[in-house]
Amino acid sequence: MARELCSHCGFSIKTCLCDSISIINNKLKIIILRHPSEEKVTKNTANLLNLGLENCQIIAGESEQDFLQLATLPKATTAVLYPTEDALSLDEHTATTDAFKQSLNHLIVIDGTWKKAYKMLQLTPSLRAFQTVSFKHIPQNKYVIRKAPRADSLSTLEAVAHSLKLIEGIDVTPLYRLLAALVDKQTQHMPDDVKARYL
Numbered sequence: 001m002a003r004e005l006c007s008h009c010g011f012s013i014k015t016c017l018c019d020s021i022s023i024i025n026n027k028l029k030i031i032i033l034r035h036p037s038e039e040k041v042t043k044n045t046a047n048l049l050n051l052g053l054e055n056c057q058i059i060a061g062e063s064e065q066d067f068l069q070l071a072t073l074p075k076a077t078t079a080v081l082y083p084t085e086d087a088l089s090l091d092e093h094t095a096t097t098d099a100f101k102q103s104l105n106h107l108i109v110i111d112g113t114w115k116k117a118y119k120m121l122q123l124t125p126s127l128r129a130f131q132t133v134s135f136k137h138i139p140q141n142k143y144v145i146r147k148a149p150r151a152d153s154l155s156t157l158e159a160v161a162h163s164l165k166l167i168e169g170i171d172v173t174p175l176y177r178l179l180a181a182l183v184d185k186q187t188q189h190m191p192d193d194v195k196a197r198y199l
Contacts, residue, residue: 020181021051022174028107030056030160035112045157046111048178063123070126078106079133087134090166101167111156
């Protein structure tokens with residue numbers, strides 16, 4: 001029997017997050033390229049960004065053909081959030097980085113495991129036309145209910161929230177509050193032995 005879903009937030013009635021949604025009016029457009037395998041994952045945080053940001057779009061796919069829309073984005077004012085060797089560190093205050101942050105209009109974020117994100121990057125050559133950005137100092141991961149293989153892993157929501165704080169200087173507390181609500185709702189329904197693995 002299919003679970004009854006909330007018509008607004010899309011989560012099950014038991015884990016509805018509507019009471020925790022407070023929309024941030026971000027100017028920087030967030031474009032999330034989501035791997036198809038993430039779409040049905042209840043713990044996927046891209047959905048939360050879509051609920052909590054005024055200016056956010058999710059495009060499902062895994063290769064160039066799925067992301068033809070990228071060709072319409074302005075190269076000079078669009079960046080891809082990914083830690084390549086030549087990525088600009090958003091948390092470094094240099095004249096070049098600060099000027100670039102001020103010029104940004106679009107931020108592309110790849111939503112998938114590290115392995116899938118890397119593959120999506122390889123299969124989408126048009127992404128190489130944009131400057132990559134990353135962080136020198138990774139904030140502590142608050143997303144404890146989904147284990148990551150790398151120490152520098154953040155959920156998509158955390159990576160976007162940190163980027164918005166560094167680029168726009170806006171208060172992103174509502175996004176972290178939404179993430180905390182998801183963690184709380186998801187763990188409420190876990191058996192104690194499973195919960196102990198995460199918390």
